[in-house]
Amino acid sequence: MIQESIIRIQEYQRVHLNHKKQFEAIEKEDTKRQRLALLDWLASTDPIPDHEFAVFMRADYPSSGNWILQENKIKAWLDPQQLTVPLLWINGIPGAGKTILTSVIIGECMKNSSSSTIFFYCKYDDKQRDTFIAVARAMLSQLLKQNEVLLPYLYSECINSHSVSLASHEMCTKLLEVCFETVSKYERTYLIIDGLDECEPVQRRLLLSTLVSIVQKTLYPGMLRLLIVSQNEPDIKRQLRQCSDVRLSSSCNRSDIEVYSRVWAEKIQQKFFVSDDTKTHIIKAVSEGADGMFLYAKLILTNLYAQTCREKLYEELRPGTFPVGFEQAYSRIVCRVYQNPNESERATAGRLLGWISCAKRPMRWHEMQAAVSINMDDEDVNFEDRQLRAHIQDLCGSLVEVLPGDRVQLVHSTAKSYLVDKSYVRIILEEQKLAVMCLRYLLFQCFDPTTPDDQIHHYVNEGYYAFQEYAIVYWVDHLESLIEKLSPSDLENSELCDLGSAIAEFYEIFGVQSTKRSDVPSFLEDRCTHLVGSDQLDSLLLLLSHTRKVRAAQDELTEPKELKIILEKVRSHLTRLSKSKNLTIVEKQKLNTYYGPKWIKCPRHACFYFHEGFPDESSRDKHLLRHEKPFLCTDLSCLRKHWGYSTEKELKRHILLEHPDPAAFGGKFPKVKKEPVKHQCNICGSSYTRSSGLKIHQRKHDGTRPFKCESPGCSAAFLRRWDRDRHTRSAHSGMGNASGSQSPQSTPVQSLP
Numbered sequence: 001m002i003q004e005s006i007i008r009i010q011e012y013q014r015v016h017l018n019h020k021k022q023f024e025a026i027e028k029e030d031t032k033r034q035r036l037a038l039l040d041w042l043a044s045t046d047p048i049p050d051h052e053f054a055v056f057m058r059a060d061y062p063s064s065g066n067w068i069l070q071e072n073k074i075k076a077w078l079d080p081q082q083l084t085v086p087l088l089w090i091n092g093i094p095g096a097g098k099t100i101l102t103s104v105i106i107g108e109c110m111k112n113s114s115s116s117t118i119f120f121y122c123k124y125d126d127k128q129r130d131t132f133i134a135v136a137r138a139m140l141s142q143l144l145k146q147n148e149v150l151l152p153y154l155y156s157e158c159i160n161s162h163s164v165s166l167a168s169h170e171m172c173t174k175l176l177e178v179c180f181e182t183v184s185k186y187e188r189t190y191l192i193i194d195g196l197d198e199c200e201p202v203q204r205r206l207l208l209s210t211l212v213s214i215v216q217k218t219l220y221p222g223m224l225r226l227l228i229v230s231q232n233e234p235d236i237k238r239q240l241r242q243c244s245d246v247r248l249s250s251s252c253n254r255s256d257i258e259v260y261s262r263v264w265a266e267k268i269q270q271k272f273f274v275s276d277d278t279k280t281h282i283i284k285a286v287s288e289g290a291d292g293m294f295l296y297a298k299l300i301l302t303n304l305y306a307q308t309c310r311e312k313l314y315e316e317l318r319p320g321t322f323p324v325g326f327e328q329a330y331s332r333i334v335c336r337v338y339q340n341p342n343e344s345e346r347a348t349a350g351r352l353l354g355w356i357s358c359a360k361r362p363m364r365w366h367e368m369q370a371a372v373s374i375n376m377d378d379e380d381v382n383f384e385d386r387q388l389r390a391h392i393q394d395l396c397g398s399l400v401e402v403l404p405g406d407r408v409q410l411v412h413s414t415a416k417s418y419l420v421d422k423s424y425v426r427i428i429l430e431e432q433k434l435a436v437m438c439l440r441y442l443l444f445q446c447f448d449p450t451t452p453d454d455q456i457h458h459y460v461n462e463g464y465y466a467f468q469e470y471a472i473v474y475w476v477d478h479l480e481s482l483i484e485k486l487s488p489s490d491l492e493n494s495e496l497c498d499l500g501s502a503i504a505e506f507y508e509i510f511g512v513q514s515t516k517r518s519d520v521p522s523f524l525e526d527r528c529t530h531l532v533g534s535d536q537l538d539s540l541l542l543l544l545s546h547t548r549k550v551r552a553a554q555d556e557l558t559e560p561k562e563l564k565i566i567l568e569k570v571r572s573h574l575t576r577l578s579k580s581k582n583l584t585i586v587e588k589q590k591l592n593t594y595y596g597p598k599w600i601k602c603p604r605h606a607c608f609y610f611h612e613g614f615p616d617e618s619s620r621d622k623h624l625l626r627h628e629k630p631f632l633c634t635d636l637s638c639l640r641k642h643w644g645y646s647t648e649k650e651l652k653r654h655i656l657l658e659h660p661d662p663a664a665f666g667g668k669f670p671k672v673k674k675e676p677v678k679h680q681c682n683i684c685g686s687s688y689t690r691s692s693g694l695k696i697h698q699r700k701h702d703g704t705r706p707f708k709c710e711s712p713g714c715s716a717a718f719l720r721r722w723d724r725d726r727h728t729r730s731a732h733s734g735m736g737n738a739s740g741s742q743s744p745q746s747t748p749v750q751s752l753p
Helices: 004-041 048-057 066-071 072-078 099-112 134-148 148-161 169-184 201-217 233-238 254-272 276-290 294-305 312-319 325-338 343-358 365-372 391-400 413-421 427-441 453-461 469-484 498-510 522-526 538-551 560-580 585-595 616-627 650-657 691-702 723-729
Strands: 089-090 115-121 188-194 223-231 242-245 400-403 407-410
Touching: 004 134, 004 148, 004 616, 048 099, 048 115, 048 400, 066 072, 066 099, 072 089, 072 099, 072 242, 089 201, 089 233, 099 115, 099 188, 099 223, 115 134, 134 148, 134 169, 134 201, 148 169, 148 188, 169 188, 169 201, 169 400, 188 201, 188 538, 201 223, 201 233, 254 276, 254 294, 254 312, 276 294, 276 312, 276 522, 294 312, 294 391, 312 343, 325 343, 325 391, 325 413, 343 365, 343 391, 343 400, 343 413, 343 427, 365 585, 391 400, 407 413, 427 498, 453 560, 453 585, 469 538, 469 560, 498 560, 522 538, 560 585, 560 616
Parallel strands: 089 223, 089 242, 115 188, 188 223
Antiparallel strands: 400 407
């Protein structure tokens, strides 16, 4: 008996443990889905690659920047015991190596396992890195990853927002306030923003006011610490006037620049076999000429190393030639690029720098290779014969950088300023070239919606669609950027005018029918008053007006319809290829060269994932639910918390039916009915709800039958009137017994209750 009880207890424990594991697995999977949904909603730029790139830049100089950690104000800001320095501002001249110093401080913060580190690297002219929304999204994503306790709150805000992505300034501010205050209760948080000056003034003012307010109002002094790194801009200085600051002087990083120069001088010596005296001269000339500007040293040394022979190197080192100051440093590099004796390389470098300077988002290297491979006269894309075999940095020198994710950008915001100021890059002309290339590319035969599938297969395999994500979205942006800068002659419909003829042909093929000239908004008309009378003004205005109107109303690219059709066909084809088991490694590598590693993408043109893409179809489908069914149920036990409704009305109906709130019904419940009164017979005990029922019943006991049949010759009598009437209908209706005798079913006895 005891043994049986023990076995039963053990069995119960086993079942209980099994159920517990099952519930934990379900909860773990549920948490994972919520986190993925949140990260999708935030759609933030990951700052890790930017940080890793900064760390990589000083990999050959491990001690570079460590001096910043010995600064008293930095030590106080990092010290957990110090509560008086929650706000700190590091400022310095352009090119002083502030980003490298920031990476050193971030690395030091990350060593402390008892605290969390939130950081972001702002980038000029990159909408994923230079706005309040972009920075806020990134901070919230990092807070979520490092603090599991925030998941329920953020997920609730996510599904209650009924929006595909976080895009509200007010909501961003609210979420940042709540999240930072929450984590500050139990963990110290270091918040570091690098390159704030690279954001537009309005954006950085909003970001600064929000973050400073959060730090100053926290209920837990010292638990949240903010570090801002930027140039000494007047508007930033005004907002941080009460903060402690560290000003980077020319002497601060002199030793780092010397170390950096020594490493590069040794590389130069090994390449050109120069003497030790020449190496020493290079180190001294660069270190003294830098005047605290790390970027200057980088530009000079990479330019020296890039020379083709020792004679050219010595020419660069001559006293009259060796650059003095930032501008001359750029001058030497630009001179090498734009005076390259190889005409083909010189022209290609000029094209690339123009594209990088005017791109509406950072182009990826495969997109630039696609653009190079386009021939607008032959209307084809020939990767095999036209793609660049030289690296972009071999062509453009140290003016450009290729960042993680294959993003290509200028080495510094000052590089674009120099190129534009010195007219090496003419913004109007480059915008015009990009606009024409986008328009004409989209007129290629491969974008004809009637193209058969086998031909699309051929075009895909040859890389024809490698530039489609950029061209389909941004042709309108390049045209808009040109409006105020165009002259009437730029819109002539002639063979000699690339832009005018491109607009004319594009309008001819994709012209809009639903938008009339009178529908063009007045603000757009006002921007074009100087173009009145131009050949293609009407076509330009109708294209811009209609496209902006449709895109504002439709998340997907519905216009031009022809491009929508072909885009869907191409993406469907790439999706099938991504799942194909017949695709060889060589074929996949070739397609990766054309389209990057992520072929499956979101159909919403304003979505980051329209061009970024997903590693697989499952990730894309989960993401699309946020677009198509954005109204999610807030009940964590409901299946519709992941797969929502198309409209808010549908969601409200679901909640009303499936998750009614008892508090909502207060005062609306009907009055509780009284127990029905029972009328009981004192003879047999039978009970009735109504007194009339009891009276009829009592006739049975006293033999009273008041309802007699009125038909002649019939003596039947009944307790109830309706029994008598039923008897009359069935027995005396003329269809029954002619003698008037009663049917068995109508006997008085059977009519008794």
